[in-house]
Amino acid sequence: MPNESSSPSHEDLNEILRLRREKLDKLRALGVNPYPYRFEKDTHIPDLLRDFDSKIENAEHVGPVFSIAGRIHTVRIMGKAGFCHVRDEFGEMQIYVQRDRVGEQAYEIFRHLLDIGDIIGVRGTVFRTKTGEPTLRAQSFELLSKSLHPLPVVKECEGQVFDAFTDKEARYRQRYLDLAVNPSVREIFRVRARIISAMREFLDGRGFLEVETPALQPLYGGALAKPFTTHYNVLDRDFFLRIADELYLKRLLVGGLERVYEISKDFRNEGMDKFHNPEFTMLEFYQAYADYRDLMDLSEELFRFVARAALGTTEVTYQGRTIDFAKPFRRVTFFDLLKQATGTDLVGASARELAEVALKHDVPITREMGEGKILDEMMKTLVRPGLLEPTIICDYPLSLSPLAKKHRDDPRLVERFQPFAFGLELGNAFSELNDPLDQRERFEAQRKLKEAGDEETQPLDEDFLRALETGMPPTAGMGIGVDRLAMLLTDQTSIREVILFPQLRS
């Protein structure tokens, strides 16, 4: 055991970590601050690489001087000179460090005290190596942050990647490593950011007002889901994290705001899998004096706008299949789809009749299922797998939607629609129920379901009913799952790939 460590804690570390600490001490002994305050960085790497040949130094290595900063990802040292690659947020570039140019002490630091993973700033002129790679010839460099942990080293040759950092648990728990080492991950979150800003741009441009409503609510509502419960000590009472924004946004409609939207984190106390994270991002928007048909048009435009903003095209490829959001969505009613699948018109059918048809088509159902659940199950097994092309399903059965307005032509239905693409559900919209008496009856029906043992029901919200009784204009509203849209537009099959820090067991 070598005994060179200058502080006792070094002995507790494994060899790799201990050596890094020792390098830190040596740097300090040389008068180098391993964590300085700032660096005058004048360009991002891709900007430097653009029009590169116009910036190249002359034969005497004289030319314009550039400074870049980023993390060291590779090092190749050959005696009195060496190469490394430095990566900033947007790109990567090779650096050439020569002893005779940066000086003996700096070169020794480069050679012995810098590591893959360190963040450095480099000043120099640019040239192409004999193989043509754009390279920065260092005049000087500065250590900007010493890394005390080894960075996973991913190598690449002719497009082939070696030793990729792929362990999902490590990638999610240490997302900073994932982002540092896997450039495609950065791109996913850039696309996600563009999706969200495109939503804002789209809605702002159409007169919608962005608002913020409580995440901490005395009563939850707006969706059928189990909430997270917490306790507010000052009031000594329980509160819920919102499962949806709906009931608050509708109160704003009552207040006379005609177009509102909110992009919010919602929380649902349910399982997590490739489509569900306990906290997720939702866009909800509401437009007064409009009905669900208006929103069908608007939402198609929104998807088109968002896809173009996020990807630069309306053509979206997901898991090897391509669709074009520029084409109008197919529009079809819930019961027409079921009729196509089963040959039977099921509008108004009883649970018993539905069960019979379901069994005939091998839909897995149980005795306890009411008509709503059976219908839902039939959709899921018989219809949804075939919905690859963008499709709007509309006119849902009343029993599934306690906050939607009854269909103007058929009281057994509600004016509700959901857009689908690649079999993925992209949203949920309806002509909002604004009849306070009907709404009260729906709440009562929900209460009966709860008494019968249903855990996911909409609790009666007296305060919300009072708002509705004050009068809400005819309104259409929509919710869009932002994470799922991000999955679709980034071609990911797991929600964890589009959430920076997905929930994991601790």
Add this chain to the structure above:
RNA sequence: GCACCCAUAGCUCAACUGGUAGAGCAACUGACUCUUAAUCAGUAGGUUUAGGGUUCGAGUCCCUGUGGGUGCACCA
């Protein structure tokens, strides 16, 4: 929640029907002033996820826990 699969060096992976843990990269020492999966010579690095059991002997078989993945169920 249930079922199945997985967990070995910092990273990516080996280790046959149980026989005493190995490689590449990273690291360390040295050589090399246009390398680029740099190369060459050498060195070091492990409580095999945790705990228990079977066995002369366990990375390997059994049980339990933890974490991850996949599928089912519920939901967006």
